[in-house]
Amino acid sequence: MTYRSESGPGGEPPPGPLPVRAGGDSSPAVPLPAELAEPARTLFADRLPLAASYAELLAGPGVLRGLIGPRETPRIWDRHLLNCAAVVELLPVGASVVDVGSGAGLPGIVLAIARPDLAVTLVEPLARRAVFLAEVVTALDLADAVTVVRARAEELAASRRESAGGRRRRPGRSGRSAAPLPVEPGGPVELANLPAELRVPADVVTARAVAPLDRLAGWCLPLARPGGRLLALKGASAAEEVAEHAEAVRRLGGSPPVVRHAGLGVVDPPTTVVEVVRERAGRTTAPGSAGGRRGSATR
Numbered sequence: 637m638t639y640r641s642e643s644g645p646g647g648e649p650p651p652g653p654l655p656v657r658a659g660g661d662s663s664p665a666v667p668l669p670a671e672l673a674e675p676a677r678t679l680f681a682d683r684l685p686l687a688a689s690y691a692e693l694l695a696g697p698g699v700l701r702g703l704i705g706p707r708e709t710p711r712i713w714d715r716h717l718l719n720c721a722a723v724v725e726l727l728p729v730g731a732s733v734v735d736v737g738s739g740a741g742l743p744g745i746v747l748a749i750a751r752p753d754l755a756v757t758l759v760e761p762l763a764r765r766a767v768f769l770a771e772v773v774t775a776l777d778l779a780d781a782v783t784v785v786r787a788r789a790e791e792l793a794a795s796r797r798e799s800a801g802g803r804r805r806r807p808g809r810s811g812r813s814a815a816p817l818p819v820e821p822g823g824p825v826e827l828a829n830l831p832a833e834l835r836v837p838a839d840v841v842t843a844r845a846v847a848p849l850d851r852l853a854g855w856c857l858p859l860a861r862p863g864g865r866l867l868a869l870k871g872a873s874a875a876e877e878v879a880e881h882a883e884a885v886r887r888l889g890g891s892p893p894v895v896r897h898a899g900l901g902v903v904d905p906p907t908t909v910v911e912v913v914r915e916r917a918g919r920t921t922a923p924g925s926a927g928g929r930r931g932s933a934t935r
């Protein structure tokens with residue numbers, strides 16, 4: 637995955653309502669290559685126009701804001717949308733899905749477009765990416781199915797453990813409990829304001845291009861219900877990662893990782909997915925621990 641720095645050329649364009657093609661907008665059209673029309677119809681069915689609108693948002697504001705590299709534009713359909721959509725065959729009907737490290741929405745937004753029966757939570761710590769995700773959700777009218785949470789995966793898991801245990805947030809030095817943050821309408825949800833109906837822990841946790849399998853298991857397995865699954869979209873390194881990290885995954889409470897190929901006979905190449913079942917509670921990655929932090933979460 638190629639990502640540019642998030643500061644766009646000449647400064648950050650002011651966030652505003654994202655354009656959805658309805659005539660007279662500024663997003664470039666992203667033509668669906670003829671050879672991909674069949675798989676795209678198979679995977680998106682009557683939601684194909686929605687997928688096309690998302691492709692335009694990625695190629696327009698997504699590139700302008702530095703969330704996706706300009707060289708990705710010609711391969712948005714195959715390398716991004718279809719690669720992610722192929723995973724739907726691994727998702728049960730009506731499943732709750734947490735997508736960790738969604739970035740510009742991959743695979744979480746794609747899954748929500750292809751499968752309106754899913755309840756999707758996008759977890760993304762970087763502010764500009766989370767704001768973009770929330771704007772995409774509004775622009776594509778996905779708010780009934782998709783919630784954007786601005787947090788690190790391990791922070792979200794810790795906060796869910798805390799609320800499941802009935803523990804209250806510790807008061808600060810002033811002795812007062814932290815008040816909920818004001819909610820920005822249509823913006824990402826902050827940890828202090830998680831909606832009660834959030835379906836976390838979830839049936840399935842997805843992640844693409846976020847971290848090596850051992851670190852990913854530490855972040856993601858606590859966000860899956862017991863018996864739920866982590867589906868890590870991986871490239872050619874999948875088998876190697878499985879061999880290297882199987883023991884760490886076991887210690888974290890996961891089953892032996894299995895490499896699956898999704899979209900066989902539909903997309904070429906099929907999407908390589910490493911599947912791990914959460915068998916039991918394991919050692920977790922504490923927020924702020926060496927394995928858990930990478931850079932600042934303020935962008």
Ligand SMILES: C[S@@+](CC[C@H](N)C(=O)[O-])C[C@H]1O[C@@H](n2cnc3c(N)ncnc32)[C@H](O)[C@@H]1O
Nearest residue numbers: 736737738739742760761762788789844845846
């Ligand atoms: C290379 S990007 C991949 C984005 C997207 N999944 C894709 O395939 O295009 C990695 C993303 O993971 C996010 N990330 C990094 N550490 C994370 C953590 N601990 N919890 C949740 N997201 C994290 C980053 O902010 C970034 O958006």
